[in-house]
Amino acid sequence: MSPGGSGPTTLAQLGEFALIAEMVRDLPAADDVLVGPGDDGAVLAVGGSVVVSTDVLVEGVHFRRDWSGPTDIGRKAVAVNVADVEAMGARPQGVVVGFSAPGETEVRWTLDLATGLRTECAAAGVSLLGGDTTRGQHVTLSVTALGTLDGRAPVRRSGARPGDVLAFAGQLGWAAAGLLVLTRGFRSPRAVVEVQRVPQVPYGQGAVAAEAGATAMVDVSDGLLADLGHVARASGVTIDVDTTALEIGEPLQTVGAATRVDPLLLVLTGGEDHALVATFPPGQVPPGWTTIGAVDAAGPDGAGVLVDGAPFAGVPGFDHFRPGARR
Numbered sequence: 001m002s003p004g005g006s007g008p009t010t011l012a013q014l015g016e017f018a019l020i021a022e023m024v025r026d027l028p029a030a031d032d033v034l035v036g037p038g039d040d041g042a043v044l045a046v047g048g049s050v051v052v053s054t055d056v057l058v059e060g061v062h063f064r065r066d067w068s069g070p071t072d073i074g075r076k077a078v079a080v081n082v083a084d085v086e087a088m089g090a091r092p093q094g095v096v097v098g099f100s101a102p103g104e105t106e107v108r109w110t111l112d113l114a115t116g117l118r119t120e121c122a123a124a125g126v127s128l129l130g131g132d133t134t135r136g137q138h139v140t141l142s143v144t145a146l147g148t149l150d151g152r153a154p155v156r157r158s159g160a161r162p163g164d165v166l167a168f169a170g171q172l173g174w175a176a177a178g179l180l181v182l183t184r185g186f187r188s189p190r191a192v193v194e195v196q197r198v199p200q201v202p203y204g205q206g207a208v209a210a211e212a213g214a215t216a217m218v219d220v221s222d223g224l225l226a227d228l229g230h231v232a233r234a235s236g237v238t239i240d241v242d243t244t245a246l247e248i249g250e251p252l253q254t255v256g257a258a259t260r261v262d263p264l265l266l267v268l269t270g271g272e273d274h275a276l277v278a279t280f281p282p283g284q285v286p287p288g289w290t291t292i293g294a295v296d297a298a299g300p301d302g303a304g305v306l307v308d309g310a311p312f313a314g315v316p317g318f319d320h321f322r323p324g325a326r327r
Contacts, residue, residue, distance in 0.1 A: 008106040032093055032127075051147045051154065053084035059138040067182050070109045072197040073141075074116020075123075079199045080221065081143040082124045083274035086201065087219040089155035089210030090147035094127040097143050100136030124203050152210050155278070160216035160235035164279040166293035169209070170202040171195060172224055172246065173263065176270020177255040184259065189251040199274040205288060209278045212286040217278035222271040225305050225316035231279070232303045239279075240306040241268070241293040268307065269316055 057063060057080070063073050078095055085092045097117060101110065121128045126145070177189075178196025187193055201219075209217055216235055218227045225241070232239045248256075248263045256263035279295050280286075298304075305312065
């Protein structure tokens with residue numbers, strides 16, 4: 001209740017510093033966190049090279065409060081960012097979070113969001129190191145994740161070589177299926193809606209891939225074909241996706257039948273699953289990864305992505321600045 005007992009307490013009533021104190025109260029810290037929240041900066045013990053990645057999640061673009069609760073939004077904010085650190089072959093260690101919201105936002109909602117941040121940090125094996133809060137017109141979260149390579153070289157997008165095989169870990173198409181049913185006013189199948197709300201990142205598999213000898217890696221944020229396009233162009237190769245190796249789960253088949261959208265299209269072009277996709281030398285694909293294609297030399301039309309040996313005719317994935325683009 002508010003101090004006057006007239007309704008829920010808002011951020012404007014609580015104030016910035018009291019909010020920060022509530023959000024970071026009793027945060028657990030791993031052994032590599034030397035200084036946590038409370039100073040001008042956190043101190044993290046790292047061995048060797050540090051991987052840093054930042055994502056911004058904006059209300060109405062990356063999430064909707066009528067579709068997702070605050071705990072889910074907090075979890076998603078951590079998941080999508082840590083996936084980028086995983087995609088470099090690093091071991092994620094910590095995140096810092098910038099948060100803005102209108103002053104009339106309820107404190108309870110914000111603290112539930114903080115619970116989501118903590119929950120996903122625990123799942124990802126990282127520490128919540130602190131951050132900043134400010135007033136804004138919409139709810140926005142900016143998350144920066146840090147990780148260590150533990151003495152390994154980073155796995156970049158530019159290392160794929162002809163003769164490599166293509167494999168992935170995680171889920172493909174589920175988040176897109178969830179978005180499709182949500183935009184049509186439904187809340188089922190529940191399995192895909194939950195993945196749209198909170199991506200199921202294959203935590204730990206980035207380092208597994210690096211140790212197995214992955215030559216290139218990316219997380220699927222904007223669509224399998226779109227993100228593979230980044231790898232193909234950076235590496236100067238052609239990547240051919242074998243659709244017979246892609247499993248179309250029963251929930252995706254259900255969504256496809258109900259919406260008349262080919263579920264394979266969801267797998268190929270749907271983003272936000274944050275699966276990891278990597279290229280490996282033959283015979284080096286680790287357990288937990290599924291082979292779905294191959295890497296060849298660039299063709300006469302240059303580097304790019306093929307589907308079953310042919311160019312893909314549709315839009316390969318999401319682009320924030322493409323006219324008409326929307327999540």
